Structure formats: C-alpha cells, structure tokens
Amino acid sequence: MAKKRVLVTGSSRGIGRAIALRLATDGWDVAVHFNEKAQAAEEVIQLLGERAAGVYEANLADVKQAKKLVSRVVKDGPLHAVVNNAGIYVTMDFAGCADAAFDAAFNRCMTVNFESPAWIVREASKHFISHGGGAVVNVCSRVGHRGEPGAAFYSASKAALLNLTKALSVEQAKQNVRHFAIAPGWVNTAMAREGMGDREPEILAGIPLGRMASPEDCAAAVSFLVKDEAAYMSGNVIDINGASYLR
Numbered sequence: 001m002a003k004k005r006v007l008v009t010g011s012s013r014g015i016g017r018a019i020a021l022r023l024a025t026d027g028w029d030v031a032v033h034f035n036e037k038a039q040a041a042e043e044v045i046q047l048l049g050e051r052a053a054g055v056y057e058a059n060l061a062d063v064k065q066a067k068k069l070v071s072r073v074v075k076d077g078p079l080h081a082v083v084n085n086a087g088i089y090v091t092m093d094f095a096g097c098a099d100a101a102f103d104a105a106f107n108r109c110m111t112v113n114f115e116s117p118a119w120i121v122r123e124a125s126k127h128f129i130s131h132g133g134g135a136v137v138n139v140c141s142r143v144g145h146r147g148e149p150g151a152a153f154y155s156a157s158k159a160a161l162l163n164l165t166k167a168l169s170v171e172q173a174k175q176n177v178r179h180f181a182i183a184p185g186w187v188n189t190a191m192a193r194e195g196m197g198d199r200e201p202e203i204l205a206g207i208p209l210g211r212m213a214s215p216e217d218c219a220a221a222v223s224f225l226v227k228d229e230a231a232y233m234s235g236n237v238i239d240i241n242g243a244s245y246l247r
C-alpha cells in the first residue's frame with residue numbers, strides 16, 4: 001500500500017501494543033503514544049523498527065494534553081488514521097461510595113475514556129478533512145452495550161464513545177472520514193486481570209468460545225477496518241467477545 005501513518009494511543013502495552021505491531025506488519029508507519037511507561041514505549045519503538053513514526057507522551061487525564069497530541073503528531077508528518085485505544089477501568093459502589101470518591105471516579109473515567117478521545121477525534125478529523133480523508137477506530141467495550149455492575153462510569157464512557165462513532169460516521173461521510181469501533185469483552189491483558197480478581201473461572205464459563213480474547217484478536221479487527229478494502233464501510237462496531245454477548 002502507499003505509505004500511510006497511524007497514531008495508536010496507549011500503544012506501550014496490551015491491546016494498543018498489539019495493534020501497533022500488527023499495523024506495522026501491514027505496512028503502516030506507527031506513531032506510538034504513552035503516558036507513564038516510557039521504557040515500554042521504547043521497546044515497542046524498537047520492535048517497530050523502520051515502521052516507527054515517532055513516540056509521543058501525553059496524559060489523557062489532562063484534556064489540554066489530549067487537545068495538543070494530534071498537532072504534535074502531524075507536525076512530524078501527515079496522518080491517515082487514528083486508533084483511540086488508551087483507557088482506564090474504574091470500579092465503584094455507585095450509591096455507597098463517598099461523594100468525593102464518586103466525583104473523582106466520574107471525572108477521571110469520563111475524561112480519559114471519552115472527553116480526551118473525543119478531542120483527539122476532533123483534531124484528527126480536521127486534519128483528515130484537509131487531506132482528503134482518513135479513518136478513526138475507537139476501542140470501546142462490550143459493556144458499552146450492556147453495562148456492567150460495579151463499573152457504571154466505565155460502561156457509560158464506552159457507551160458515549162460508541163455513539164460518538166456512529167454519529168460522526170454519518171456527519172463526516174461526505175468528507176471521506178470513516179469512523180469505526182471495536183467492542184471487546186474480556187481481553188487477556190494486565191488491566192483486565194487486575195479487574196477480574198479471582199473471577200476467572202466464572203468469567204470463562206460465560207464465554208461460549210471458552211477463552212478470553214487475546215490482544216492480537218483485537219488487532220486483527222482494527223487491521224481490517226483501516227484497510228482500503230473497508231473503504232465502503234463506516235459506523236461499524238465489531239464485537240470481539242467469544243459469543244458472550246449478541247445484539
């Protein structure tokens with residue numbers, strides 16, 4: 001394919017790392033984003049080799065940093081796709097927690113999982129429109145469809161991102177900016193294992209395919225969505241959950 005550049009947020013580990021490596025294999029030049037894990041990001045850069053297209057630090061809990069991220073990336077070269085992968089999983093007792101904890105969980109979860117990604121999409125969209133088009137893939141979650149007890153704000157933030165994807169797919173279609181989302185269930189990452197605690201047998205029992213997704217399963221879906229073969233698609237949400245939730 002013609003030389004193309006993609007920004008993958010949260011690409012120092014987990015799903016984002018797998019997406020970065022898969023897209024590099026597909027021929028994309030990959031801009032790596034991280035927050036705190038500089039060493040892990042550098043390891044990804046080394047694995048990308050000649051496909052590495054810059055490394056960018058930004059704390060997406062700070063909207064000001066999110067707003068500037070895309071401009072920093074495009075300053076180093078044109079951008080043709082963005083994968084909004086960075087996110088946090090927040091658990092809480094909605095009615096039982098203290099007010100301060102409620103406010104903190106709401107602000108952090110909605111900022112990292114929705115507000116900052118929305119700004120990244122906005123800035124990337126402006127760039128894409130001025131350069132003839134582009135693609136956005138938002139990494140959402142199964143719980144954005146069905147909710148999850150004990151994780152109300154996480155569920156709400158992912159539902160918001162799913163609906164932003166659908167709305168913009170219509171709004172920006174004539175400008176050749178395509179919007180997609182993937183909605184994984186449980187994925188075998190460090191963040192997921194922190195969230196599941198000792199519930200793994202229960203979780204696996206609820207997945208008909210009998211295993212959690214791998215980060216590479218998610219990367220394969222993203223790989224397809226950003227290819228030219230998907231040029232007539234937009235607004236699609238690909239569920240990656242082992243048949244554990246059907247809609």
